[in-house]
Amino acid sequence: xxxxxxxxxxxxxxxxxxxxxxxxxxxxxxxxxxxxxxxxxxxxxxxxxxxxxxxxxxxxxxxxxxxxxxxxxxxxxxxxxxxxxxxxxxxxxxxxxxxxxxxxxxxxxxxxxxxxxxxxxxxxxxxxxxxxxxxxxxxxxxxxxxxxxxxxxxxxxxxxxxxxxxxxxx
Amino acid sequence: xxxxxxxxxxxxxxxxxxxxxxxxxxxxxxxxxxxxxxxxxxxxxxxxxxxxxxxxxxxxxxxxxxxxxxxxxxxxxxxxxxxxxxxxxxxxxxxxxxxxxxxxxxxxxxxxxxxxxxxxxxxxxxxxxxxxxxxxxxxxxxxxxxxxxxxxxxxxxxxxxxxxxxxxxxxxxxxxxxxxxxxxxxxxxxxxxxxxxxx
Numbered sequence: 418x419x420x421x422x423x424x425x426x427x428x429x430x431x432x433x434x435x436x437x438x439x440x441x442x443x444x445x446x447x448x449x450x451x452x453x454x455x456x457x458x459x460x461x462x463x464x465x466x467x468x469x470x471x472x473x474x475x476x477x478x479x480x481x482x483x484x485x486x487x488x489x490x491x492x493x494x495x496x497x498x499x500x501x502x503x504x505x506x507x508x509x510x511x512x513x514x515x516x517x518x519x520x521x522x523x524x525x526x527x528x529x530x531x532x533x534x535x536x537x538x539x540x541x542x543x544x545x546x547x548x549x550x551x552x553x554x555x556x557x558x559x560x561x562x563x564x565x566x567x568x569x570x571x572x573x574x575x576x577x578x579x580x581x582x583x584x585x586x587x
Numbered sequence: 588x589x590x591x592x593x594x595x596x597x598x599x600x601x602x603x604x605x606x607x608x609x610x611x612x613x614x615x616x617x618x619x620x621x622x623x624x625x626x627x628x629x630x631x632x633x634x635x636x637x638x639x640x641x642x643x644x645x646x647x648x649x650x651x652x653x654x655x656x657x658x659x660x661x662x663x664x665x666x667x668x669x670x671x672x673x674x675x676x677x678x679x680x681x682x683x684x685x686x687x688x689x690x691x692x693x694x695x696x697x698x699x700x701x702x703x704x705x706x707x708x709x710x711x712x713x714x715x716x717x718x719x720x721x722x723x724x725x726x727x728x729x730x731x732x733x734x735x736x737x738x739x740x741x742x743x744x745x746x747x748x749x750x751x752x753x754x755x756x757x758x759x760x761x762x763x764x765x766x767x768x769x770x771x772x773x774x775x776x777x778x779x780x781x782x783x784x785x786x
Binding site for chain 1: 607627629631633634636637638639640641642643644645646663665666668669672673762763766769770773774777779780781782783784
């Protein structure tokens with residue numbers, strides 16, 4: 418992701434009220450991390466697995482934080498059980514910031530990733546998780562704040578899948 | 588050591604500490620002995636440690652107790668290095684280790700019945716205060732310290748496999764009711780709104 422886009426993403430998260438982000442780093446959106454780390458608005462929590470990233474975000478959300486989980490698309494599969502048992506069954510609002518690895522518009526798609534991409538939407542739909550695909554940075558502030566409003570209204574996770582412009586190398 | 592006896596002793600001592608429970612008999616027994624709004628019964632394996640970490644980070648002024656089982660911790664071992672590195676000083680984890688998947692009804696042995704030592708795994712992950720207790724008196728010492736002192740504690744409680752919880756009438760308070768009760772309690776005691784959005 419280009420630096421300017423990473424910067425606009427962080428501003429969008431901040432303006433939408435997100436203040437807690439658990440995460441496992443990945444390749445496509447990673448330029449956000451130094452910016453998030455440098456901004457006191459965010460409690461940035463590095464974890465070892467997307468499965469616990471979901472649980473940790475849930476705990477923070479139940480205590481009043483506006484929580485997000487940043488992960489690679491593969492993390493949606495890793496954390497499916499936790500998304501279902503804590504996010505959906507318990508009903509906890511959290512924003513999933515997902516790099517849509519292996520999607521058709523993924524600018525770094527190869528045979529390593531494509532099988533994840535084509536199963537992402539069926540996986541989210543099976544879990545009952547609302548999602549939006551974001552291919553470019555146009556109007557990113559509104560897209561993030563809409564998702565945050567939806568997660569609070571639904572009281573469950575809502576996913577933003579980033580591909581296209583977001584997957585271009587720096 | 589009998590888990591119910593541990594809880595029977597501890598429950599009356601709890602005040603404003605937050606408690607997260609996972610699944611298994613400890614959920615039923617703690618729910619029977621403690622009717623506090625500050626109790627968060629998750630009703631699932633492999634999530635209580637993570638949710639407890641999130642609560643402890645978001646509310647550093649509150650003490651968070653997590654009651655886990657050996658099977659549940661084994662399902663989520665990645666929590667241990669994360670917990671070690673975050674090192675929340677307001678969190679105490681008690682793992683009730685009966686060395687079996689008791690819910691199977693056939694006492695199917697867990698890894699702790701074999702070669703695995705969860706306190707050693709936690710210690711190796713970087714949790715400095717990681718101990719095993721096998722006697723009620725030692726449990727009381729650790730729990731008393733957790734109530735009154737700071738610092739992350741990870742206490743593996745070796746217990747006998749018991750089926751006493753199967754005779755306890757199960758609560759009809761479902762997960763959503765538990766969640767709302769817990770969140771409204773926090774809103775009241777922390778003086779801040781948690782769930783956004785008005786109808």
